[in-house]
Amino acid sequence: MTTYIFNGSFEGLLTAIFEFYDRKEKAVELVWDKLYQPSILDEALEIVNDEFKAKRVWDGLKKKLSPEWRTRFYKAYLSEDPQTFQDLLDFARYIFDNPAGAEANFGNPHVIAISKMDKKVNREKHRMKAFIRFQQTGDNIYYCPVDPDFNVLPLIASFFKNRYTDQRWIIYDLKRKYGLFYDLKSVQEITYEFISEIDIKKVILPIELTDPKEELASILWKDYFNSTNIPARKNMKLHIQHVPKRYWKYLNEKQ
Amino acid sequence: MYDRIREKLSILADAAKYDVSCSSSGGNRKNDNKGIGDSSASGICHTYTEDGRCVSLLKILLTNHCVYDCAFCVSRKSNDVKRAAFTVDEVVELTMSFYRRNYIEGLFLSSGIFKNADFTMERLVRIAKRLRLEERFNGYIHLKTIPGASQELLTEAGLYADRMSINLEMPTEMGLKLLAPEKSHDDVKMPLGFIKDTIAKFKDEKKTGLIKSIPKFVPAGQSTQMVIGATPETDMEIMYSADEYYKNFSLKRVYYSGYIPISHDSRMPVIGSQPPLLRENRLYQTDWLMRFYGFNVKELLNTNNPHLDTDIDPKLSWALRNLEQFPVDINTADYHMILRVPGIGVNSAQKIVQARKFGKLRSDQLKKIGISYNRAKHFIRCADSPIILNEPDAPHLKSIILTESSSKYLKVPQNQLSLF
Numbered sequence: 001m002t003t004y005i006f007n008g009s010f011e012g013l014l015t016a017i018f019e020f021y022d023r024k025e026k027a028v029e030l031v032w033d034k035l036y037q038p039s040i041l042d043e044a045l046e047i048v049n050d051e052f053k054a055k056r057v058w059d060g061l062k063k064k065l066s067p068e069w070r071t072r073f074y075k076a077y078l079s080e081d082p083q084t085f086q087d088l089l090d091f092a093r094y095i096f097d098n099p100a101g102a103e104a105n106f107g108n109p110h111v112i113a114i115s116k117m118d119k120k121v122n123r124e125k126h127r128m129k130a131f132i133r134f135q136q137t138g139d140n141i142y143y144c145p146v147d148p149d150f151n152v153l154p155l156i157a158s159f160f161k162n163r164y165t166d167q168r169w170i171i172y173d174l175k176r177k178y179g180l181f182y183d184l185k186s187v188q189e190i191t192y193e194f195i196s197e198i199d200i201k202k203v204i205l206p207i208e209l210t211d212p213k214e215e216l217a218s219i220l221w222k223d224y225f226n227s228t229n230i231p232a233r234k235n236m237k238l239h240i241q242h243v244p245k246r247y248w249k250y251l252n253e254k255q
Numbered sequence: 256m257y258d259r260i261r262e263k264l265s266i267l268a269d270a271a272k273y274d275v276s277c278s279s280s281g282g283n284r285k286n287d288n289k290g291i292g293d294s295s296a297s298g299i300c301h302t303y304t305e306d307g308r309c310v311s312l313l314k315i316l317l318t319n320h321c322v323y324d325c326a327f328c329v330s331r332k333s334n335d336v337k338r339a340a341f342t343v344d345e346v347v348e349l350t351m352s353f354y355r356r357n358y359i360e361g362l363f364l365s366s367g368i369f370k371n372a373d374f375t376m377e378r379l380v381r382i383a384k385r386l387r388l389e390e391r392f393n394g395y396i397h398l399k400t401i402p403g404a405s406q407e408l409l410t411e412a413g414l415y416a417d418r419m420s421i422n423l424e425m426p427t428e429m430g431l432k433l434l435a436p437e438k439s440h441d442d443v444k445m446p447l448g449f450i451k452d453t454i455a456k457f458k459d460e461k462k463t464g465l466i467k468s469i470p471k472f473v474p475a476g477q478s479t480q481m482v483i484g485a486t487p488e489t490d491m492e493i494m495y496s497a498d499e500y501y502k503n504f505s506l507k508r509v510y511y512s513g514y515i516p517i518s519h520d521s522r523m524p525v526i527g528s529q530p531p532l533l534r535e536n537r538l539y540q541t542d543w544l545m546r547f548y549g550f551n552v553k554e555l556l557n558t559n560n561p562h563l564d565t566d567i568d569p570k571l572s573w574a575l576r577n578l579e580q581f582p583v584d585i586n587t588a589d590y591h592m593i594l595r596v597p598g599i600g601v602n603s604a605q606k607i608v609q610a611r612k613f614g615k616l617r618s619d620q621l622k623k624i625g626i627s628y629n630r631a632k633h634f635i636r637c638a639d640s641p642i643i644l645n646e647p648d649a650p651h652l653k654s655i656i657l658t659e660s661s662s663k664y665l666k667v668p669q670n671q672l673s674l675f
Contacts, residue, residue, distance in 0.1 A: 106610035107620040130299050134356040142355065162286050162293040166391075167355060216257055217352045223261055224353075227268035228314060229304040232515045232530055238307025242300070253302055 003029045005036050006047040006085075010077055013085060014054035016047045017092045030089045032082050057092070064095050069103050075125075076117040078151045087113040125152040129159055131247050134169060135204070135218075136211040142169040145203055146250060153180055157187045203249055218252050225253035264349070266339040270319040270330050271365055274422070274480060275512045279311040279360035279395045281475030282417040290391025292354060292361070294417065299360050312363040312397060313353050317341055317378055321367030325435035326520045327424065327485050330367045334518070340369075346382050347390065354394050361395030361417070362386070372403030380408055383415035395475075402442040406449055418475040418507070419450055423500070426493040430486030433522060443479070447504045450477055454505075476507035483538065484531040485514035485523045491561040494541055498552040501545070511538040537563040544570055547601055548594050566657065571597040574634055575649040581634045586615045598630030629659055 002025055006012035013030075020028050029042075038044065061070060073091070076084050091110040095102055105111055127148075134142035142164065153173050157180050160169065164182065170190070172179030181190045207215060248254040280298030300309035318340035319330040329336065341349075350362045364382060368375050379398050386392040398416040400409060413419065421443045425431040428440045450473060457472040479500060483493065497509040513535040516526045541563060544550040548570070555569050556562075564572045574581065574597050583592050585607060593604045603626045610616060610624065615638035622628045633652055647655060 102613075104609040105613040106606040106624050107613060107616055108610075109623070112623045126299070129295070130301050132357050136356070144357075159293075159295075164291060164355070164357075165286055165289055166291050213352065216260075217356060219257060220261065220264055220349065221353060221356070221358050223264050224268050224313065225302065225304070225310065227265045228272045228310060230272055230306050230308075230515060233306035233308075233513075233532065235307040236305060239303050239305050242303040242307065242309075251302060 001027050001029055001042065003031055003036075003042045003044040004047050005031050005033050005044055007049065008032045008034065008080070008085075009049060010074070011049045011051065011054040012047055013077060013088060014057040015050045017057045017089055018050070018053035019045065019047060020089065020093065021096070022053075028089065030086045032085060035082055060096065061092065064100050065103060072114060072118040075121045075155065076114045078155065079117050079121050080151055081117065084113070084117050087117070121150050121152065121155075124148050124150045125155045127247065128152055128156050128171075131243075131250055132160075132171060133250065133252050136214045137205065138209055138211055140168065140211065142167055143172070143205065144170070144250075145172045145174050147173065147175040151176060153178070161187050204252070204255070222253050222255075260345065262337075263339045263341060263345070264315070266337050267316045267319060267341060268314065270336075270367075271314045271316045271363070273329065273512065273515070274314065274363070274365060275308070275510045276397070276420060276478055276480060276508065277309050277311045277314060277363065278397075278418075278478070278508065281507060282361075282395045283474050284393045284395075284417065284471065286393045288391050288393070290393055291351075292392050292394035294393065294395055295360065301358055301360065311360045312395060313350055313359045313361070314363040315341070315346070315349075315365075317346065317364060317366035317375075317382070318369055319367045320369045322370075323368060323435070323437060325424065325438065326518060326522060327434050327482055327514065329517045331518075343378065343382050343385060347385050350386060350394075351390055351392065354392070359394075361392075361397070363397040365399035366401070368401065372401045373405055373408060376401040376404035376408045376412065380412045380415065383412065387415045397475075400446045400450065400477075402438075402446055404446070409446060409449060410453060413450060413453060413473045414470055416473055417471075418478060419473050420478040420480070421446060422480040423496070424480075424482055425486050426481045426483070426488045426496045427486075430488055433486055434520075444504075447477060447479070447500075447506075451504050477504065478506055478508040478510065480510040480512055482514050483511050483535055489561040490534070490538065490541075490563045491556040491558075493538060494545075494552050494556050497542065498545065509542060511535050511542070533565055534563075537565065537569060541569045544573075549591050550595075567653065568597075570595070571630070571653075571656065575653055578646075578649055578652075582636045582640075583634060585621065585635050585637045586611050596631050596634045598627035598632075598634070600626075630656060 004016045004019065006016050016030055061073065065073065073088065077088060087110060091114045094108060094110045103111055106115070128146060132144045132146065134144050137143050153171065160171065161182055166184070168183055170179055170181050177192055179190050181188050243251070278298055280296065282294030283296060284292070284294045286293040298311060300311050302310045304310060316330070319336070320338050320340060321330045321332055324332040346364065353359045354361065364379055366375050366379060379401070383396050383398055386396065396416045397418045397420065398412050400412070400419045400421045402421060423440060423443055424438070425434060431438055431440060454473055454476070457469055460466060461469045481493065481496070493511070500506050500509060513530040513532055514524060515530045516524050516528055519526060541555050544555060545552055550573070555573055563569050574595070583596055585593065590604060590608050593599060593607055594601065603624050606624045607616065607621070610620070617638045618628065618640070621637060633656065
């Protein structure tokens with residue numbers, strides 16, 4: 001078996017699929033370079049990102065997959081999950097080696113693997129739409145730090161742009177050290193330096209950095225959260241199932 | 256200095272919380288005026304209360320002053336509770352401040368009836384209008400229809416609201432008369448019908464294509480709610496009533512709210528008794544079977560079975576009563592029959608009919624597709640099903656399934672024999 005080592009990028013993944021066919025491989029293990037451990041028995045190939053090769057593969061997938069399935073393919077990639085990278089390569093092979101329409105075969109393990117991971121990434125994407133709590137800063141930017149399980153910021157940018165068209169906002173991914181900044185015109189990718197005046201380790205901004213109205217808004221939200229609860233129906237198991245504890249630190253109503 | 260507004264919000268959110276609807280789905284308003292807000296068709300729950308209910312909207316009463324004295328309602332005239340009322344400005348400001356911080360999908364505004372129906376409805380409409388026209392708010396607005404309000408006001412409300420609702424309160428007219436003699440289901444039917452017809456009229460006008468831009472009119476439709484367990488209706492009466500309203504008024508949702516005792520009234524369960532949460536859950540399961548699984552309500556509830564089983568869900572219950580329709584062959588059966596198998600949901604059923612075109616499905620594939628195999632296996636045949644000589648009868652099968660499963664409601668499996 002040949003081991004392909006790639007750098008974790010989407011372009012790298014597509015290049016690896018290209019190499020698989022170009023080199024007429026039989027079986028390939030796809031490994032993320034940061035997890036690669038050399039072994040004597042394996043033959044290893046380092047994948048060099050290639051825009052042209054990646055585009056060939058993507059165009060090929062475009063011909064065989066519906067737009068919906070292409071998005072699924074990309075979303076599964078955003079899981080950053082080592083096993084999923086392998087699943088994506090296997091899935092692409094299955095699609096290329098079979099007549100069009102093969103993606104509907106839910107009896108196939110690769111189709112199921114991608115479809116399941118797509119569902120997980122969707123759930124995380126949906127949670128970010130739900131759990132993001134903006135704090136209005138003194139210079140009138142709505143700010144929210146997050147650390148999603150998967151790299152879902154690219155999937156929520158347009159949602160927030162369409163919704164909050166008339167306010168500037170920042171959503172910052174603390175784990176992946178980049179964020180989205182909307183400046184009333186477009187959404188840009190930013191890194192930590194840009195917002196260096198904010199201590200990113202603290203989720204709740206210090207009061208001197210926030211707008212005078214921020215404190216009351218947050219207090220009222222907590223009041224509302226408590227008042228709308230019906231104690232006679234208390235069901236903490238269900239509560240935690242819907243709002244897993246790892247998200248609590250980002251939710252002001254749970255402070 | 257925050258005390259006044261905090262107290263108002265606490266009183267008026269507390270009084271609104273017994274309305275269980277918090278749905279923000281079905282809206283299709285787009286942010287095309289450089290304003291704020293863009294509806295998410297699927298709806299978003301921004302948080303969940305400790306009782307596990309979704310919080311999607313800012314759900315408040317405009318006021319809890321009320322001229323009515325309905326026994327089941329916490330805001331009834333004779334109840335000794337603190338009263339409060341928001342100003343139009345306060346509601347608008349709260350909604351915008353929460354929405355801008357992504358706390359909510361929008362506003363659910365209801366109210367006690369003060370002075371008269373038109374006076375109350377006019378205030379609700381004024382708030383919705385301010386949000387849409389002055390704040391350029393495209394988020395979700397759910398308005399209560401106040402029975403007895405004029406058709407002019409209802410029409411105006413429908414132009415700003417995404418959803419409107421009126422509560423039936425009790426599942427039957429008899430139950431309602433018992434606890435709220437001043438009210439009647441006819442008061443509900445009239446405005447429900449009027450809004451349903453107006454929705455249809457706007458849709459027809461759109462179809463003709465004669466006028467370029469037809470405004471939206473209640474795009475997310477209407478809903479209603481009934482309180483369960485305050486009055487002695489059977490499950491059959493409740494669901495037949497729901498079915499009738501779904502059909503006659505094209506409702507998007509009927510909500511079932513287990514009664515939480517809030518009064519010492521001798522006509523109802525006493526304070527401190529447990530709300531009927533399991534019963535409520537079974538009613539919702541039945542509602543889903545009617546709306547998404549192609550069941551007719553008469554198959555699930557009828558004079559022979561006027562109550563839903565508590566120990567098993569209504570789909571399994573139906574299957575056990577109709578064992579002659581099983582086993583279903585996964586590889587050949589019609590989609591609608593696969594949907595009826597206990598342990599198979601809509602998503603899995605769709606995947607099964609797609610996947611079987613590529614070859615006969617085996618049990619390991621069915622498990623991966625995501626069906627609840629341990630439950631479904633008793634009702635299906637697939638490529639590698641073993642041949643069973645002595646098929647268990649319904650009571651036996653029920654006890655097998657109950658022993659294998661761990662229902663969240665039953666700590667001890669109830670395996671006693673059915674009397675029939």
